Amino acid sequence: MKRGWTFVLCAAIFKFAACVWLAAGQTSSAAPSGPISPPGDSQATQGLPDDVIAWDAETKSSEAAVGQDCVRFSFNFTNVSGAAVTILSARPSCGCTTVELPRVPWTIGTGCTGQIRVSVDLAGKSGTLLKTVKVATDKGSRTLSLHINLVAPAQLAMTDAMRAAGIAAAKVDRQAVLKGECASCHLKNVQASYGKMLYDSACAICHEAGRRSTMVPDLYHLPAQTGFEFWRSWIASGKEGTLMPAFAAARGGPLDDDQIASLAAYLNATIPSN
Ligand code: HEC
Numbered sequence: 001m002k003r004g005w006t007f008v009l010c011a012a013i014f015k016f017a018a019c020v021w022l023a024a025g026q027t028s029s030a031a032p033s034g035p036i037s038p039p040g041d042s043q044a045t046q047g048l049p050d051d052v053i054a055w056d057a058e059t060k061s062s063e064a065a066v067g068q069d070c071v072r073f074s075f076n077f078t079n080v081s082g083a084a085v086t087i088l089s090a091r092p093s094c095g096c097t098t099v100e101l102p103r104v105p106w107t108i109g110t111g112c113t114g115q116i117r118v119s120v121d122l123a124g125k126s127g128t129l130l131k132t133v134k135v136a137t138d139k140g141s142r143t144l145s146l147h148i149n150l151v152a153p154a155q156l157a158m159t160d161a162m163r164a165a166g167i168a169a170a171k172v173d174r175q176a177v178l179k180g181e182c183a184s185c186h187l188k189n190v191q192a193s194y195g196k197m198l199y200d201s202a203c204a205i206c207h208e209a210g211r212r213s214t215m216v217p218d219l220y221h222l223p224a225q226t227g228f229e230f231w232r233s234w235i236a237s238g239k240e241g242t243l244m245p246a247f248a249a250a251r252g253g254p255l256d257d258d259q260i261a262s263l264a265a266y267l268n269a270t271i272p273s274n
């Protein structure tokens, strides 16, 4: 997915980060603890502790129609620490992502709030996109994630009646969604697919639909701890008495053990545990 000119972008950021470092040194009278280390990956790999900046969310999801030009997000935050925090840079994972923030170094006083706006260019894109923005501060860095589900305009046009009929059928038999006419949408491209592709085909249709019912949880914001085994067992068995089907072949589902393991590994790597 990376473009050739990502390299150019990285080179530009490195140069820019060097200026930031020089400038940040001058603000040290206001900034308290710890020396400001040189920019680059050594700085970026240090995590920003949870009690410094509170974000309204660190992962944001959005649905967009294929053909839409771009999608916008904003991350709001508050400095909840007892000292000023300086944002040194906010670096997108891809050239198609643009980050807007005031001039850096940007110092946020105790109790003050700020906003980082991000827009993702969707030209030529399809499927599920995962983009990140790495925010580097003088107290460590944090990665913000954007999750965009691009759906065909036809899917967006699902009528309320069709939706109600689907829910009604699934309430009688939670496996109904994996059979017959339902499978033409719900199991599209599932055969012989693994990992992310499998997620996009089998799971995103319910879990990332913009208009999904409240019964369908947001997998990016689960209250419980997750892990490989958590994902594996939910995918294999689903849950009796709910709309979550069992995908394991042993339980009448469409997926073999290798597919389930690849999907669990993908989710475990993509969605950080709470
Ligand atoms: C037909 C729609 C539908 C599909 C398709 C679907 N799910 Fe679900 N899923 C649900 C619903 C509804 C629930 C809530 C179950 C409950 O009430 O506890 C759920 C629950 C879950 C949970 C538990 C979340 C929690 O509360 O801890 C996980 C994990 C999960 N699904 C993962 C997946 C994965 C991975 C896939 C793809 C293989 C998938 N789901 C496909 C509807 C769906």
Ligand code: HEC
Binding pocket: 155, 156, 158, 163, 165, 166, 167, 169, 170, 176, 177, 181, 182, 183, 184, 185, 186, 205, 206, 209, 210, 211, 212, 213, 216, 243
């Ligand atoms: C034309 C494609 C299509 C067909 C056919 C289809 N579905 Fe769906 N289904 C979707 C989409 C898209 C969603 C996501 C919610 C939305 O967009 O309204 C969804 C969501 C669901 C959900 C989650 C409930 C919700 O409101 O989020 C259930 C349960 C479900 N479908 C069951 C079924 C069953 C059972 C059938 C067969 C009787 C079926 N669907 C047929 C496309 C389809």
